Amino acid sequence: MIMNFDINNVTVRHFREIDLGNIPKWIFSIEGWGTSVKFFRSCFKVDPSGCFIAELPSQEIIGICLGLNLNDDLAFGGSLMVKKEYRRRGVAKLLCNERFKHVQNRLFGINSIESRIETNIKSGMSYPTFKAQILIGEVNIAALKKTLNLINNEKQKKKDNIIHYIPFLPHQINEQLLQQIISYDERIHGINRDIFLRSLFEKDENIAQNNSNELDKQDIIGMLAFRFNNNITPPITVGNILSHLESNTIDILGYGLIYKKYIGWTIAPLYAENEMIALQIWLRLLSIFSCIINVDIIVPEDKIKSQLYIVMQNMGLKNVAIIYRMYHSNKLEPGVGVNLDPNFLIQSVYGMTSSSAFLV
Template structure:
């Protein structure tokens, strides 16, 4: 039967859709984002999550356009099933998305072959680019690198920065608020709902007997400094419960910590995604990367999106040396009904990209 675009219905996600993203999205677009990401987006803005559906209820496309505030919106995961591409499905999804975001400043991540089409539709020229890197990491080799770096650190007696592993769904509200505030400082907008949803441990993960951490779907690493640094090192026991957590909270009550960076690693359909990864400098970013991965064993598949301005950083160089390869270049573009197409100005001056070493969204337009 021939395809008729008039038979395609565009509707909002239902809650069951957010929990059951079609498997073809992860199979065909192997580097696509995780189910957790879609669930988090749905909680942020259910009316900004769209599905293209045939009369037989087959889902052939999805699209996100999330209203983050009265001024900003962000889109991602514009994906159409391969056999239905270039037939107008993406246009239907994009039109509904633009109706929803209205005149907000609207950002997307694009792949290269969509730039010209996006500009025609009113998007700006790319504001900045980022590199997606994917590969298998040998954890034993990584741990040796971490030990070498930490030995040098000890020689310099640079022990004022603490790194703590945490399970996001178990951390105290006070510490969570600190992380949310740090995230807001970098983005210039509050992402409270998105982060709280991302931090939930609700994904069904296939357990791997060789690694207990595979039972968790998301793990975090926090870098911080006590304002008066007199506390003992922070450690984590085998049950992933924070020792000295009372010590941390007492400092938060009387002398708040200074967060210097944080990173999350979460389970995807295939492998693990590190996103976000934010840090005050590249050495802290490097420590977060190494420490997050060193909790595993064997060889694991990892991906991360790093802004182009970090390609000369030690983190980027080390990641490439570990075997991760450039999978794609991602282009950040913006749209607003208030702006002329082609405006190349950084439209969100409060976005501190210099502290971004791993971007949150791994989704781009695949239509």
């Protein structure tokens, strides 16, 4: 227990760029959050005025939260975390007050753990609209590759149009392919996430590299699923795609990212047109590695009967927490083109970008 603690000595301020390199380790050790410096950096670039820190006069950071304004209608809140020894002392309330001042009358969404639902409702949030599971576990890559081979053998027996899967390094793809991915992402969300994605795709030189193969020494790796509109056959590379983009001959059918945290890797996001494509993306992302790795992913509740979810459980991932989507009860009418139907938001989502609303 902290003696002589006075909430009046706590200051809530905005993130500064220097804070992104000095986020305390206790934030990353909170079980189930799956948070990384890369995620905070991306949010900071979306709306630096919506990133808040609570600190003591000694400059010790004891709390953090997000309240990002995405446009004139929408805002999202996430990563409300207070250091364990300072909880239930009013720190979270201070952070939330500043967040609500910032988002003003926008339609504001959060995700909540079950124990906070009642408190959130009292503060003006809606009843939960849907929920998601946070899965964490060690994956044996050798066993995973056997699963991938079995699935691919079955797939080869079918005569469907060929779907291609290629790994890519997000910071190395050109602008034209990046725009294709951003457009696909926007179709899923109903909002443009250009700034967030560009920042998420950046290479992080400060993250320690591992000692496996060349590709997984990167801090972020992507996997793209697509189909050509003509009869082009393998082998396919990123260069092949680029040579056909001018005539718009490819249809993106899904993509996934895996990026490194202080401990383990997060798969986020994972979007696909159906569960078999999602499963292929997940397996192929992990098959890049050659060892046992720690992985986490946030899966919407409506996907727990999918083959992907079953395979993840068989590979050793366990549900460590459930989060619930909630919205502020303000009756703001969303702008033209904004679709807030939860089923629309998650129909192609197999792994959420974060635990935060509107960045599904």
